[in-house]
Amino acid sequence: MTVDLQPNIDSTLISVLETVSDPEIPVLTVLDMGVIREAIEIDKIVYIKLTPTYSGCPAMDVIGDDLKAAFSKVGKEARVELVLSPAWTTDWMSEAGKQKMEAYGIAPPLEETADKDALLGNAKIVKCTNCKSTNTRLVSQFGSTACKALFQCNECQEPFDYFKCLK
Amino acid sequence: MKDKNLYNYILGIADNSLILGQRLGELCGHGPNLETDIALTNISLDLFGQTRSYYQYAAKIAGNDKTEDDVAFLRIEREYRNVLLVEQPNTHFGYVIARQFLFDTFHLLLMEKLQNSGDEHLAAIAKKGIKEVSYHHRFSGDWIKRLGDGTDESHEKIQEAIDGLWRYTDELFHVTEDDALVIEAGIGVNVSQLKEEYYKQVSEILTEATLTVPENKYFAKGGKEGVHTEQMGYILAELQYMQRTYPNMNW
Numbered sequence: 189m190t191v192d193l194q195p196n197i198d199s200t201l202i203s204v205l206e207t208v209s210d211p212e213i214p215v216l217t218v219l220d221m222g223v224i225r226e227a228i229e230i231d232k233i234v235y236i237k238l239t240p241t242y243s244g245c246p247a248m249d250v251i252g253d254d255l256k257a258a259f260s261k262v263g264k265e266a267r268v269e270l271v272l273s274p275a276w277t278t279d280w281m282s283e284a285g286k287q288k289m290e291a292y293g294i295a296p297p298l299e300e301t302a303d304k305d306a307l308l309g310n311a312k313i314v315k316c317t318n319c320k321s322t323n324t325r326l327v328s329q330f331g332s333t334a335c336k337a338l339f340q341c342n343e344c345q346e347p348f349d350y351f352k353c354l355k
Numbered sequence: 356m357k358d359k360n361l362y363n364y365i366l367g368i369a370d371n372s373l374i375l376g377q378r379l380g381e382l383c384g385h386g387p388n389l390e391t392d393i394a395l396t397n398i399s400l401d402l403f404g405q406t407r408s409y410y411q412y413a414a415k416i417a418g419n420d421k422t423e424d425d426v427a428f429l430r431i432e433r434e435y436r437n438v439l440l441v442e443q444p445n446t447h448f449g450y451v452i453a454r455q456f457l458f459d460t461f462h463l464l465l466m467e468k469l470q471n472s473g474d475e476h477l478a479a480i481a482k483k484g485i486k487e488v489s490y491h492h493r494f495s496g497d498w499i500k501r502l503g504d505g506t507d508e509s510h511e512k513i514q515e516a517i518d519g520l521w522r523y524t525d526e527l528f529h530v531t532e533d534d535a536l537v538i539e540a541g542i543g544v545n546v547s548q549l550k551e552e553y554y555k556q557v558s559e560i561l562t563e564a565t566l567t568v569p570e571n572k573y574f575a576k577g578g579k580e581g582v583h584t585e586q587m588g589y590i591l592a593e594l595q596y597m598q599r600t601y602p603n604m605n606w
């Protein structure tokens with residue numbers, strides 16, 4: 189479950205891919221999110237395989253359009269294909285991405301077992317993005333988008349999103 | 356197995372997600388509180404996302420330049436193959452939760468098996484969907500316990516909803532002629548084999564929630580064959596309105 193899941197991305201395309209961000213979390217690029225599974229260039233055409241975080245994620249259409257626009261700026265045509273398998277997991281998010289996410293005010297996903305404890309309200313382990321306290325509580329298992337849950341800090345009262353672990 | 360059998364089999368799974376997604380969508384802005392409102396519409400969105408994947412595949416099988424929108428919006432009532440359970444109305448919050456719980460428990464068992472389908476498209480959709488469905492199941496199961504083991508009023512209302520919807524549970528395990536052929540081909544899931552596990556799991560949570568497990572002798576069915584309850588026409592009227600009024604309209 190490790191080697192196969194490395195995305196196949198031409199290094200020459202990275203500089204353009206880095207300019208495309210997640211419309212819901214603008215500090216994260218599509219590479220940080222790990223939603224680009226393949227990007228290869230054949231005869232001036234860039235073929236991209238994109239995978240959704242959640243089946244109904246409305247950001248996918250926008251990301252697809254943004255990718256085409258970004259490549260057209262450098263004179264290349266991009267063809268985007270949506271792939272479902274293997275299914276996206278929060279493990280594919282980069283470490284740098286998780287740090288950027290926290291700085292932006294969204295608590296990054298915990299490990300799977302810790303995540304279950306946190307979302308079932310059994311453990312106080314999700315760190316407040318404002319004051320860094322772990323004295324926080326789950327307000328709702330579902331948050332502002334499909335991929336997030338809503339938390340509140342008991343210390344500084346800050347309400348914040350937690351990006352759910354998906355495996 | 357012919358393409359037509361597979362097409363109908365896919366709709367038998369996808370239409371459940373479409374119609375339940377539509378029912379939950381009706382609650383957008385009408386949930387009992389903000390968090391629950393957001394949760395129910397999030398679940399709706401997951402279900403619509405899964406439906407799209409199924410319909411895109413079904414449209415490809417149907418050929419003739421059919422699109423996912425044709426499949427979703429341009430069928431008549433008798434061509435929808437969802438179970439009767441998912442079309443039942445949002446009578447009160449107890450019904451919303453009971454319907455969700457009775458469906459999620461089944462949906463999760465189905466996805467677990469569909470992951471191993473001999474058809475790679477269906478297996479991929481299930482592998483993606485199962486992560487979402489297990490989350491839905493956790494949400495609805497928690498609410499069953501909270502309402503059942505809550506106040507006298509919440510207990511009474513959730514029991515009423517469970518009793519009212521129980522008659523639609525048996526249909527979940529009905530195998531149609533199309534289904535049987537698709538199962539034989541190693542693609543479909545034989546849902547009749549999930550029945551025992553389903554009632555065991557449902558009973559466990561109902562008991563934990565201090566609720567009584569109903570003992571019905573008679574069950575309603577027909578949805579999987581296209582024979583729906585009176586609720587279905589109203590749902591389709593709203594769902595299909597734009598495409599019927601402005602044919603081929605696009606965003």
